[in-house]
Amino acid sequence: MEKQLLKQMIDRFETSTFTVNRILHACIRELMPENLTADQHSILRYIRERGLCTSSELADFFFVGKSSITAIVKRLADKNLIQRILDDKDRRVIYLSLTAEGAELVETMQEKIAELLTKFINHFDEQEAHTFIETYEKLARILIEEEGGKGRE
Structure with missing residues (x-):
């Protein structure tokens, strides 16, 4: 070009x-509910998609320090949105998963976000919407490949 x-x-x-x-x-x-930040919501969504994950995995995925993740995880656990689960084989490994309350909150937020995005996507005709999403997904794949990704999707 x-x-x-x-x-x-x-x-x-x-x-x-x-x-x-x-x-x-x-x-x-x-x-967002008053007691939830965008970062906290992103972490809850990630945990929902993975089912279980570790704090180290979150730090790697979100490109932040482990101390930042520790603080966010503590706040989410204090709000009863996530729970810590000890690994049966290695007690040093702690997995994070959503509580029922956390899963319900993520589902509610996803419905609200979908409603919001629908309002904007409806300005595209069907072919424009498909082309836009496919192009955006291609950009995401390129970023993952070029930047090393480490599973960041």
């Missing part, structure tokens, strides 16, 4: 990505 065109594409991408992220994050924050 020609250098000038590439620069224009990059500028357009950065501008639109910033706008989309800023507005969507603000909209999603408004949907």
